Amino acid sequence: MNPFYIVYLGLLFITLLLSGYSYIVGVKKSVYLVLLLFSTLAVELFVTYKFNQNKHFAFGFIYHLFNPVEYTFFCLYYLRASNVSKFKTLVKYSIPVYITLSLCISFFIYHIDVMPGKNTLPAINIDIEGFILFIYYTHLLFTLNIDLKKHIYGHPDFWISIGVMIFYGGTFVFLGLYSFHFKINLNQTLKLFSAIDLPLNIILYSCINVGLIWSIPNRKYIIS
Amino acid sequence: MVDTKQEIYYFIIIASVFFLLLVAIIIITALLYHSRKRIHQIEVSNFQDILLQSQYEVQEQTMQTIGTDLHDNIGQLLSLTALTLNSIELDNEAKSRQKIDAAIDLTVRSIKELRLLGKLLQGDQLVVSGLPEAIRYEITWLEKSGKYKVNYIDEGDVPETNNADKDLILFRVMQEILNNIIKHAQATEIDIRLTYSELHLQLQIKDNGIGFTIDEKGGQHGMGLKNMQKRAAIIGGEVYIESTPGAGTSITIFIPYP
Numbered sequence: 001m002n003p004f005y006i007v008y009l010g011l012l013f014i015t016l017l018l019s020g021y022s023y024i025v026g027v028k029k030s031v032y033l034v035l036l037l038f039s040t041l042a043v044e045l046f047v048t049y050k051f052n053q054n055k056h057f058a059f060g061f062i063y064h065l066f067n068p069v070e071y072t073f074f075c076l077y078y079l080r081a082s083n084v085s086k087f088k089t090l091v092k093y094s095i096p097v098y099i100t101l102s103l104c105i106s107f108f109i110y111h112i113d114v115m116p117g118k119n120t121l122p123a124i125n126i127d128i129e130g131f132i133l134f135i136y137y138t139h140l141l142f143t144l145n146i147d148l149k150k151h152i153y154g155h156p157d158f159w160i161s162i163g164v165m166i167f168y169g170g171t172f173v174f175l176g177l178y179s180f181h182f183k184i185n186l187n188q189t190l191k192l193f194s195a196i197d198l199p200l201n202i203i204l205y206s207c208i209n210v211g212l213i214w215s216i217p218n219r220k221y222i223i224s
Numbered sequence: 225m226v227d228t229k230q231e232i233y234y235f236i237i238i239a240s241v242f243f244l245l246l247v248a249i250i251i252i253t254a255l256l257y258h259s260r261k262r263i264h265q266i267e268v269s270n271f272q273d274i275l276l277q278s279q280y281e282v283q284e285q286t287m288q289t290i291g292t293d294l295h296d297n298i299g300q301l302l303s304l305t306a307l308t309l310n311s312i313e314l315d316n317e318a319k320s321r322q323k324i325d326a327a328i329d330l331t332v333r334s335i336k337e338l339r340l341l342g343k344l345l346q347g348d349q350l351v352v353s354g355l356p357e358a359i360r361y362e363i364t365w366l367e368k369s370g371k372y373k374v375n376y377i378d379e380g381d382v383p384e385t386n387n388a389d390k391d392l393i394l395f396r397v398m399q400e401i402l403n404n405i406i407k408h409a410q411a412t413e414i415d416i417r418l419t420y421s422e423l424h425l426q427l428q429i430k431d432n433g434i435g436f437t438i439d440e441k442g443g444q445h446g447m448g449l450k451n452m453q454k455r456a457a458i459i460g461g462e463v464y465i466e467s468t469p470g471a472g473t474s475i476t477i478f479i480p481y482p
Binding site: 171181195196 | 228229232235237239243246247250254257259261262265266
């Protein structure tokens, strides 16, 4: 197994624990990260398990189904983090629109209900999702409410925003050309996947981790 | 020769790096934006602090003036009225009439002084009626002490400003300068000149006191001057100080106006 993949899964698990802790100590918006990370980890573990059992297991369709779920949770987190009401309305309505669009792409372009479409990766879906989330989280980054006494690096949403921006910005071209490149050069596509997608995933979860650590309220007790 | 497959491979790497650089630029821009926003917020917060402090100090100064005036002026007038009324001998009608007239005169003067004092009670509201008027009013109280000859010149039509906060801070700086003259300068003559031209307001306060060496910036003296400069800077102004030991001091404040 690719060492990057093991690091990625480990980091994903740590992020899930941290987001759960953050929710328990009172950061209510972390619940969307808990749900997102839990579903991500469940999908990754299921795919890894099934793939290890049967190397011919067609796992692509799972990512097609997971994609709208991922978009929804990222949007719900944005809705709790942002304070610009006009933009929030737009994001709110974009959720059902995106779910419909993503499923249409999966069924009518990739044909995930039959082989070989069942084994494709939702590259177009992720590209569209990434483009939209990139805009949302760039907006969040610029509209963060920073306390005068604190620095921007201490704001949890700063890290979550830059994590999302780096991940989706970095994978945009690779995923855009994924299907085409996969057909003409399988080995190089897998090589690029290890070189681009996995490290950027690690950066994404590392950033979310830093953000979650900052989000945990710092309580100091004075014992007299 | 590089084939198409390789070209696409390199294209993906280069384009991904390019996109990551773009992300980095956006993040740096956001950091700069927040940094500027933070500086602006700090400036606004400082301005509000200084404004609040100035309001408080102007009110405190007003209370001090009222206290002094009640004790030295109105108090004296009323004591004199009481004395005059006490000394009336009812069997001497002509003399009594004279003393009653004097008591009435003293009472009228007291009422006049009280009215003036009532106006002063408005404190920082005084500045709302316009800076030249507020300065004139302040000078009236200074002249009343009888210790100083004050010459006040108001040149150019000072336009009305929507930003009364600017007036208030400038007024407080002027009060601070006058206080310093009273406390330290041993002056007998004070010249105050308020000039407005080319969107700038200039307030010059000169005295014929003992002066000081400008290099001596230590202690409370230096703190006071720095405080004045800080307040002027917050409304975009500058303070110039000229002083020679034995030859008095001149302080000029320039502020963009209105």
